[in-house]
Amino acid sequence: xxxxxxxxxxxxxxxxxxxxxxxxxxxxxxxxxxxxxxxxxxxxxxxxxxxxxxxxxxxxxxxxxxxxxxxxxxxxxxx
Numbered sequence: 362x363x364x365x366x367x368x369x370x371x372x373x374x375x376x377x378x379x380x381x382x383x384x385x386x387x388x389x390x391x392x393x394x395x396x397x398x399x400x401x402x403x404x405x406x407x408x409x410x411x412x413x414x415x416x417x418x419x420x421x422x423x424x425x426x427x428x429x430x431x432x433x434x435x436x437x438x439x440x
Contacts, residue, residue, distance in 0.1 A: 372408055372411065376411060376415050379412055379415065382396075383396065383416060393440060397429065
């Protein structure tokens, strides 16, 4: 059929599981959390943007460990 199995099957299923993981963290409007994704493909591969866009109301930051740790601390301090 000329379809790409990664784009047509694997990626959509991975995104569903990714979103389900977030759903287990955030159950209602008063919940909050921080998720750290240690797989660089989320920012280096074109399909990584699809993962980020699938999380409608989330902010995100990229950088080295020191920067991300600082961003997480600032986020938690604001709560």
